[in-house]
Amino acid sequence: MTQDAPRATGAGERLRFEAVSAARGGRLLLRGIDFTVEPGEIVGLAGRNGVGKTTLLQLASGVLAPVAGRVLLGERPVRSLSRRALARRIALVPQDLHVPFPFRAGELVMMGRSPHQSLVGLDGEADVARALEALARLGIEELADRSVETLSGGERQLVLFARALVQDPAILLLDEPTAFLDLKHRLEVLREVRRFAATGRGALVVSHDLTLAARVCDRLVLLGEGEVVAVGRPADVLTRENLHRAFAIDAQIGPGPDGRLVVLPMLAADDPTAGPGADPS
Amino acid sequence: MIRLSRARLALVLGVLLAALFAVVLVALATGPARIAVGDVFDVVVRGAGSEATRDIVLGVRLPRIGLGLLVGAALATAGAVFQALLRNPLADPYVLGVSGGAALAGIAVLALGGIVALPTQSVPVAAFVGGIVATGLLYWVSGGRGGSGATGLLLTGVVFNAVASAGIVFLASIAGFFEGSRIFLWLIGQLSAVEIDAVGLVAASVAVGLVVACVLSRSLNLLALGDESAAQLGVPVEAHRRALLLATSLMVGAAVSVSGLIGFVGLIVPHALRLVIGSDHRLLVPATAITGAGFLVLSDTLARTLVDGRELPVGAVTALLGGPLFIVLLRRSQARSRLS
Amino acid sequence: MRPGMIAAMIMTRTKAGPLACRRRLRALGRLRRSGPLTLLVMLLCAASGSGPARAADESTRATGREASPEIAPAPASHAAAPPRPADPALRLVSLNPSLTAIVVRLGAADQLVGIDDYSARMVPELADRPRVGGLFDPSLEAVMALAPDRVLLVAGLEQEAHGAALRRLGLAVEVFENERYEQVLGNIARLGRLVGREAEAADRIAAIRALRAAVERAVRGRTAPRTLIVIDRSPLYLVGGGTFLDELLHAVGAANLGAGVAQGYPRGSLEWLVAAAPELVLDLSPQSEAPPSEAPQTKARANGSEPSDALAFWSRWPSLPAVKTGRVLALDATRISLPGPELDRALRELAVAVHGPDIEPAIERELAKRGTP
Numbered sequence: 004m005t006q007d008a009p010r011a012t013g014a015g016e017r018l019r020f021e022a023v024s025a026a027r028g029g030r031l032l033l034r035g036i037d038f039t040v041e042p043g044e045i046v047g048l049a050g051r052n053g054v055g056k057t058t059l060l061q062l063a064s065g066v067l068a069p070v071a072g073r074v075l076l077g078e079r080p081v082r083s084l085s086r087r088a089l090a091r092r093i094a095l096v097p098q099d100l101h102v103p104f105p106f107r108a109g110e111l112v113m114m115g116r117s118p119h120q121s122l123v124g125l126d127g128e129a130d131v132a133r134a135l136e137a138l139a140r141l142g143i144e145e146l147a148d149r150s151v152e153t154l155s156g157g158e159r160q161l162v163l164f165a166r167a168l169v170q171d172p173a174i175l176l177l178d179e180p181t182a183f184l185d186l187k188h189r190l191e192v193l194r195e196v197r198r199f200a201a202t203g204r205g206a207l208v209v210s211h212d213l214t215l216a217a218r219v220c221d222r223l224v225l226l227g228e229g230e231v232v233a234v235g236r237p238a239d240v241l242t243r244e245n246l247h248r249a250f251a252i253d254a255q256i257g258p259g260p261d262g263r264l265v266v267l268p269m270l271a272a273d274d275p276t277a278g279p280g281a282d283p284s
Numbered sequence: 285m286i287r288l289s290r291a292r293l294a295l296v297l298g299v300l301l302a303a304l305f306a307v308v309l310v311a312l313a314t315g316p317a318r319i320a321v322g323d324v325f326d327v328v329v330r331g332a333g334s335e336a337t338r339d340i341v342l343g344v345r346l347p348r349i350g351l352g353l354l355v356g357a358a359l360a361t362a363g364a365v366f367q368a369l370l371r372n373p374l375a376d377p378y379v380l381g382v383s384g385g386a387a388l389a390g391i392a393v394l395a396l397g398g399i400v401a402l403p404t405q406s407v408p409v410a411a412f413v414g415g416i417v418a419t420g421l422l423y424w425v426s427g428g429r430g431g432s433g434a435t436g437l438l439l440t441g442v443v444f445n446a447v448a449s450a451g452i453v454f455l456a457s458i459a460g461f462f463e464g465s466r467i468f469l470w471l472i473g474q475l476s477a478v479e480i481d482a483v484g485l486v487a488a489s490v491a492v493g494l495v496v497a498c499v500l501s502r503s504l505n506l507l508a509l510g511d512e513s514a515a516q517l518g519v520p521v522e523a524h525r526r527a528l529l530l531a532t533s534l535m536v537g538a539a540v541s542v543s544g545l546i547g548f549v550g551l552i553v554p555h556a557l558r559l560v561i562g563s564d565h566r567l568l569v570p571a572t573a574i575t576g577a578g579f580l581v582l583s584d585t586l587a588r589t590l591v592d593g594r595e596l597p598v599g600a601v602t603a604l605l606g607g608p609l610f611i612v613l614l615r616r617s618q619a620r621s622r623l624s
Numbered sequence: 625m626r627p628g629m630i631a632a633m634i635m636t637r638t639k640a641g642p643l644a645c646r647r648r649l650r651a652l653g654r655l656r657r658s659g660p661l662t663l664l665v666m667l668l669c670a671a672s673g674s675g676p677a678r679a680a681d682e683s684t685r686a687t688g689r690e691a692s693p694e695i696a697p698a699p700a701s702h703a704a705a706p707p708r709p710a711d712p713a714l715r716l717v718s719l720n721p722s723l724t725a726i727v728v729r730l731g732a733a734d735q736l737v738g739i740d741d742y743s744a745r746m747v748p749e750l751a752d753r754p755r756v757g758g759l760f761d762p763s764l765e766a767v768m769a770l771a772p773d774r775v776l777l778v779a780g781l782e783q784e785a786h787g788a789a790l791r792r793l794g795l796a797v798e799v800f801e802n803e804r805y806e807q808v809l810g811n812i813a814r815l816g817r818l819v820g821r822e823a824e825a826a827d828r829i830a831a832i833r834a835l836r837a838a839v840e841r842a843v844r845g846r847t848a849p850r851t852l853i854v855i856d857r858s859p860l861y862l863v864g865g866g867t868f869l870d871e872l873l874h875a876v877g878a879a880n881l882g883a884g885v886a887q888g889y890p891r892g893s894l895e896w897l898v899a900a901a902p903e904l905v906l907d908l909s910p911q912s913e914a915p916p917s918e919a920p921q922t923k924a925r926a927n928g929s930e931p932s933d934a935l936a937f938w939s940r941w942p943s944l945p946a947v948k949t950g951r952v953l954a955l956d957a958t959r960i961s962l963p964g965p966e967l968d969r970a971l972r973e974l975a976v977a978v979h980g981p982d983i984e985p986a987i988e989r990e991l992a993k994r995g996t997p
Contacts, residue, residue, distance in 0.1 A: 061512070064515075064516045065515070066512050066515045066516060085520070086515055086518050086519060086520045086521075087518040087520075088518075089518070090516060090517050090518030091518065093516075094516070095516045097512075097513065100509060100510070100513060101371075101510070102508070102509060103371045103372060103373060103508065104367075104368075104373065104508055104558065104563040105558060105562070105563055106505075106508075106562075106563045106564070107285075107286060107562060107563075109285040109286060109287070110286075110505075110562070110563070110564055113287070114505060114506060114509070114517060115517070117502055117505075117506060117517055117518060117519075118517060118518030120502070122499065122500075122502065122503075123498070123499055123501075123502070123566075124502070125288050125289060125290055125293060125566065126287045126288050126289065131285065131287050134285065135285060138285075147285040147286075148285060148286055170517070315895045316893050316895050316896045316899070317895050317896060317898070317899030334943075335942065335943035336898065336899065336901060336943040338943065339898050339941040339942065339943035339944070340895055340898050340899055343898065343940060343941045343942075343943075344894050344895045344898055344941070345895065457758070469858075469859055474859070476858070476859055476860070476893075476894070588893060588895070595859070595860075595891055595892075595893050
């Protein structure tokens, strides 16, 4: 029943945006986007709300066509691949998912196997083993038989992440994968993304938490006003000027206790959001 | 973890088929003409028994049961498919007005057929086209993505049904035919029609629809998560949705052309089954077809025996069962949408 | 589906060219054999109650103008006095085909200034008369515009309400009942008085009574087959008890199995029908129409020898005694089931259907005996 054939292209595929422009509702949202997710690399994507981060992931997953430029997986435009072929190579973890029926979490995870299964197929042993493994790695085995409707936002996010893992893609797209997660699960998810990249596969992660992004990502793409403001190593991208251009905020950036980059955003130099408790004196 | 193995599929469908078999036996043994169960058995199993008993069991009850199986399977499966495609557990071909569209087109052909001679087979074909048009309109109104809220969808269905009923009454009065009893036959569905010329065509349509729905049942799982999720999980969304909608309209058109408007079967059956066997459409779709068939046969058995020697329309029975359930579901979905 | 009827509806509303004329004639020819409107007429009859109260206030209904003098005060003479023969020029609007048929048969067709759609279909020679709508939906305005002296209608659910509305508008409404045999004869007499043709009415009634008596004597001693009259197959409607057709069946020496189901015209169960094992099935349903080539008038008489698709249909249940003996007959509903002026014809055709063509000479003999006492 299960087609557990090795991925033809497997690890080591490059996701490349070439001068990509995209429109939403007749409005040009992204202009001339140019960057690459190399195999084995985690690329962070940051920018204001509505700047087009999710749209960029839609371009990458082929559900949206660019109005100009190309989105390439290896040498082929993603839109030229069949849905099924693409789903075997690119998986997306959405921010959240409304499920109108009481699917069980385990069933939702198993759906990640569907691009590898034949059209009319049941769940083979290998598929189930993969799903159980993904659940176990995220420490959510006990959710397997719960109805998705009863899960919290964070639990649902973990389940969707597990689904993307069992999809066994060459590229993982994550849309704010940690938004609803507690601190422990946040770290566990990022650890799994790191482990995924360690097998020579690329990941593109949308995140608002710049400190976390700086810690996990090999490179960052900073979007502002529909264009790439900066691309590069986190230390090079996360500068006060860049953050001001991208977010219209001021920020303090410096090394944290462990020597890694910490980003402290504020509206202005004399930050009115800071309460008295924030004053160390 | 609960998984859909071959054994589980076989177990669930096996149990349901056994229950369906039992329902058919009960229906065969029940009726206004009191025939002993043993005699019914003799007729069915050994082909023995008096000629009159054979006529009643095989000539009256069996064709009607066959019709009930076809119509019930078609309507219930159509309900499950619509629910997944529209991502709305309240969807049902009757509630959405798809049945109404099919009935209107079927009656239009009946009316027209009096002027230009049309073969009777054109009635199910017209009903199919009417179902397609209604489905297409429904998608168009709901913004094409199937994502519109329950209220918008239900309102659309209400309007479709109002237009369809008005159109049916209008056609019936200008054509001047099937006053009273015949229009009743279409508006409150029943299985008592004894003159069906196109039964082969109807059976074939339902079979095609069921096969398509079963083959694409994995895609239904993914489509139920939304078009974008489905696409990202490898479903050719447009192609599969089009195939499913065509297959569903085909089934509904076929069912309506022989039974009129029987409501709520597509609502009750998938809903009840989801509570018991879960939401995986690979299991739910075939289970819904079997259970829908049994449910309608059982409802019709009630309809033809509840009042001695008289026939009640089975559509009234299903509406009496389904209406309250619909209200409960609607209330629950309202409560849920208020929460989120 | 009634092809002829729909065609007729369309044709009668167009200016008839030669081609249209021919098609129209053909449509009307087919129309004669179609039965649903009679089914409807009968269903309407069946729907009406027949309590004593109805008969009691009959006279006030007939003179309903008095009920609402403020709307349209009518000349007292007109409203209070029963119509006299000296007043032959009453303008009539009939809302029921059976009443229309009686008026026409009595030779007073000229007095009908307006008819309902169904009457127009039943009585083709009136096709050019102003229409006032259908049985269910007569247009009050159209009736008013014709300024009739009397509106004729049959008591029934819908008609009752229309009658009341017409009376409120100041029209004189005559309410009839035609559920039973004697009521139909009474209607002939009453309409005869109304149109000033009492002699013709008396003749008609006498002819019907004479024929009934002759038929009853002619069939005496013959076995009464267990009979069912099917009005419509799908959905299945039967002739039940307490109806004029039940009485006619009884008169021609047949046992009406339908009387055991219910009064009126009950919706039947196919299973019950098969279990009831009728020896004779008289199929009046429109589906039993033969191909339109034969002359419809001969259809009933030729039945039994002529291959009928009614027999083919009912042969699906070969255990039916009627099927075994080939006694499934398609009868022309309009000739049998209209509670109108031709009950003698209906009796004669039913007698032939029940006992075969050789009953006719017997009936003639009985008629002759009575004629020369």
